[in-house]
Amino acid sequence: MKPFVDLRPQFKEIEEEVMDLLARCLQKGQFILGENVEYLEGEFAHYIGVQYGVGVASGTDALHLALLACGIGQGDEVITVANTFIATALAISFVGGRPHFIDIDPETYTMDPEKLREFLEADCGVDPGTGKPVDRKTGRPIKAILPVHLYGFPADMDPILELASRYGLTVIEDACQAHGSEYFTDLGHSNPKRKGRKAGSIGKVGCFSFYPSKNLGAYGDGGMVVTDDEDLFRRLRLLRAYGQADKYTFIMKGLNSRLDEIQAAILRVKLKKLDRWNRLRREKARLYCEALKDSSLMLPRERDYGKHVYHLYVVRHRKRDALQDYLKAKGYSTLIHYPIPIHLQAAYRELGYREGDLPITERCSKEVLSLPLYPGMEDSDVGEICELIRASER
Numbered sequence: 001m002k003p004f005v006d007l008r009p010q011f012k013e014i015e016e017e018v019m020d021l022l023a024r025c026l027q028k029g030q031f032i033l034g035e036n037v038e039y040l041e042g043e044f045a046h047y048i049g050v051q052y053g054v055g056v057a058s059g060t061d062a063l064h065l066a067l068l069a070c071g072i073g074q075g076d077e078v079i080t081v082a083n084t085f086i087a088t089a090l091a092i093s094f095v096g097g098r099p100h101f102i103d104i105d106p107e108t109y110t111m112d113p114e115k116l117r118e119f120l121e122a123d124c125g126v127d128p129g130t131g132k133p134v135d136r137k138t139g140r141p142i143k144a145i146l147p148v149h150l151y152g153f154p155a156d157m158d159p160i161l162e163l164a165s166r167y168g169l170t171v172i173e174d175a176c177q178a179h180g181s182e183y184f185t186d187l188g189h190s191n192p193k194r195k196g197r198k199a200g201s202i203g204k205v206g207c208f209s210f211y212p213s214k215n216l217g218a219y220g221d222g223g224m225v226v227t228d229d230e231d232l233f234r235r236l237r238l239l240r241a242y243g244q245a246d247k248y249t250f251i252m253k254g255l256n257s258r259l260d261e262i263q264a265a266i267l268r269v270k271l272k273k274l275d276r277w278n279r280l281r282r283e284k285a286r287l288y289c290e291a292l293k294d295s296s297l298m299l300p301r302e303r304d305y306g307k308h309v310y311h312l313y314v315v316r317h318r319k320r321d322a323l324q325d326y327l328k329a330k331g332y333s334t335l336i337h338y339p340i341p342i343h344l345q346a347a348y349r350e351l352g353y354r355e356g357d358l359p360i361t362e363r364c365s366k367e368v369l370s371l372p373l374y375p376g377m378e379d380s381d382v383g384e385i386c387e388l389i390r391a392s393e394r
């Protein structure tokens with residue numbers, strides 16, 4: 001069976017440099033935080049186009065810490081989507097918040113700004129004390145919007161930012177699947193030319209995962225929070241390390257969520273390759289799209305507001321399960337991102353959502369299928385998968 005992702009070709013490309021760095025880290029004896037973490041924080045922030053980066057232990061922790069640092073806490077509602085990895089919602093729960101799920105756009109699979117507008121305009125009141133929106137149904141204050149740049153394509157951020165600004169909400173981006181993806185925004189620029197901004201640099205704070213199979217992946221867990229806000233940056237640095245101001249002084253209750261030196265050293269090598277690897281992903285996506293354009297599959301669409309980096313190549317098909325079984329029988333692994341949306345997961349039963357509450361999300365969960373796509377994948381495998389799919393339709 002051919003794997004869904006194979007990281008070995010990528011390792012071959014950087015093996016010498018990585019082995020050398022590993023030896024140097026081990027000889028130096030500095031394992032937690034350290035100079036590679038600091039360099040990576042600067043280099044990654046620069047790549048994303050913001051001032052500050054804070055290396056943390058995972059993407060889940062990046063979201064958790066970002067929410068904490070933004071002051072989201074007990075009883076606060078955070079608007080997000082249910083078509084995402086569960087960690088997006090877990091992070092909201094970890095700070096005592098409550099996710100409110102908005103349905104998605106059926107072509108981009110990201111938060112539908114129109115549905116967001118409907119929710120804010122029709123279902124929310126205003127707290128006379130704070131002037132901030134309150135969810136009429138739950139009575140909870142709404143504090144933030146957490147859009148997810150899913151599969152490598154950015155959520156449509158301009159209308160989201162506009163609504164956030166109108167309602168005084170903080171925007172926290174889940175860019176865990178979107179390293180290097182771009183959004184062409186009109187807002188905040190005097191230059192009338194639309195300007196590309198990297199996912200993660202658009203809201204108040206952006207969160208990244210370095211899980212091994214991500215577009216920028218470590219050889220273990222890791223993550224980063226990026227921001228232009230200096231106060232937020234200082235809080236994040238404290239919060240990721242117990243709230244420790246110096247050796248014996250703790251000024252807030254923080255977590256232990258640090259990025260380690262070895263992972264940071266490896267990520268610095270890989271960051272230099274990220275654009276090239278993203279180009280290879282886009283090239284393979286193009287091969288898929290070209291070969292499957294006359295098939296019955298619904299293919300990923302790159303709207304003109306964004307640049308896709310194809311963390312995942314996700315197609316839609318009404319007989320998804322049969323297609324997955326067929327490809328498996330022919331020796332190709334595929335995956336489903338995600339078969340059970342978060343609002344229907346047992347872990348979130350207490351929120352009271354029911355089947356039918358998010359029709360587009362639910363329909364997509366039954367139809368989406370992720371085909372294999374990674375930088376070192378052989379083009380002949382892309383060709384064979386497409387040929388198999390076409391053959392099944394003849």
Ligand SMILES: Cc1ncc(COP(=O)(O)O)c(C=O)c1O
Binds near residue numbers: 058085222
């Ligand atoms: C959209 C999204 N959010 C959050 C996470 C959590 O990241 P991690 O697995 O590094 O904790 C992931 C990845 O796994 C993800 O895909």
